[in-house]
Amino acid sequence: MQKIQYKYKTEYLTESEPLKFKEEDLAEEEMILNVGPQHPSTHGVLRLEVKTDGELIKEVVPHLGYLHRCFEKHAESLPFPQVIPFVDRLDYLASMNSEHAYVMGVEKMLDLQMPQRVEYIRVLVAELNRIASHFLAIGSYALDIGAQTPFLWLFRDRETILRMLEWVSGGRLLYNYIWIGGLFYDLPVGFEEKCKEFTAYVRPKLVELQQIIIDNHLFINRTAGVGVLPLDLAINYGCTGPVLRGSGLRYDLRKVDGYSVYPELDFDIPVGEGKMGKVGDSWDRNYVRLLECFESLKIIDQCLEKLLKEHKRTRDFDPQALVPKKIRPKAMDFYVRAENPKGELGFFFRTDGKSDTPLRVKCRACSFHNLSVLPALSKNILMADLIAIVGSLDLVMGEVDR
Known part of the structure; x- marks a missing residue:
């Protein structure tokens, strides 16, 4: 146990959180x-031990x-259906996407x-939740590097999505809506029309967002060429999502x-593409998130068209018709993965064929792998650039579950 003496008190660092750097090893x-x-820019409770000159x-x-x-x-201590509320709390900014991955795995088993x-x-x-997640990522990132107004604008538009998802599920951030074998409930009457109004409203807002933030020369100066992540390094560290795609x-x-109907x-x-600096820099990662919002709007429009024309709401449709009363998969090892807003979210299950609880569950969290590349990106940079790099990785510490 290491003792640290302050002016007014003495604190002890336990063995679980040692200091890597020793004072006697430091240069002058x-x-x-x-x-x-x-620190607000760590986007959760992340501690960075930094050696500076x-x-x-x-x-x-x-x-x-x-x-x-x-x-x-x-x-590992609960039946499969009762795990869904805990899945919500991993990436609590994209709960629908996380539920989709977990439920899809159990259904395949x-x-x-x-x-x-x-x-x-x-x-x-899930695509509505993807846009909401990217809005918070871009907005909070702009706040990290000194722009306050875009953060408020994006929170305003994200609020519309959260209200729609609350209308569907009853929850604001933690939904428990996508169930094994179906859904908690069908879409509320009028939801499709309200969703079409939202897509028509937000599409020009995204164009405005690109002009105000992404193409802003101050934003470019703070992010272009900063935190360049080469493609081979991204692959070696297991990075996925916009962090990997930002590298080309x-x-x-x-x-x-x-998977699903994609x-x-x-x-x-x-x-x-390295338009403003180098391929894989902090600007590219945020630009990819913005473009993904446009693509999600295309997906949403196509889903609405299918729901309104080909797979209409009917009286006999029961979203819980296939929900099993008892879930006992065969004895097997199984892994399923899906594309979350932050990257690949995967679940590994090991079952014995007898119990309705899994013997082993392992979560492959996107933020954990994306965070692991931070030391490689943070050598011989300025302190202000460290904040820009951490924000560009879009970390949520709820799923860095180690």
Whole structure:
């Protein structure tokens, strides 16, 4: 146990959170600084131990475990359907997407085929949640590097999505809406029309957002060429989502795996091209998120058309018709993955064929892998650029569950 003496008190660092850097090993002008875990730009309770030489950062070490959800052990002690509320709390900014991945895995183990209306509703709410997640990512990132107004604008438009999802599920952020074998309930009457109004409203707002933030010369100066992530490094660290696509690789599980009804929908996969700096820099990652919002609007419009014309609401439609009363998959090891707003979210299950609870659950969280590349991006940079790099990774510490 290490003792640290302050002016008014003495604190002890336990073995679980040791300091990597030792004072006696520092050069004459070097210091050890802690950024977080309460710092607003760490986007949650993330502590960064930073070795600096004045304004220049020599090395960064992330320290995890300040927000431990214990998801995997909770999941191993509960029946499969009761795990869904805990899934919501991983990436609490994209709960619909996380539910979709988890439920899809259990349904594949049970060999359940969902009605088309259920699948289109799932994709619809997941893409709405994807836009809401990207709005918060871009808005809070702008706030990190000094722009306050765009953050408020994006929160205003994100609020519209949250109200719609609350209308569907009854929850504001944690929904428990996508169930194993169906849905909690069908879409409310009038939801499709309200959703069409939203897409018509928000599309010009995205154009305005690009002009105000992404193409703003101040934003470009703060992000272009900062935190450049080469493609080979991104792949080696297991980065996925906009962090990987920002480095130029057109890899999206909605296209690669073609799950749910995504193969029936027309949309593109944006990638970073180095327009303002270098491929894979902080500007590219945010530009990819903005373009993905446009693609999500295309997906939503197509889902609405299918729901209103081909898979209409009927009196005999029951979104819970296939919900099993008892879930006991065969003895197997199974892995399923899906494209969350932050990257690949995967679940590994091990079952014995006897119990309705899994023997083992492992969550492959996107933010954990994206965060792991931070030390490689943060050598010999300025302190202000560290904030810009952390924000560009779009981390949610709820799923960094280690």
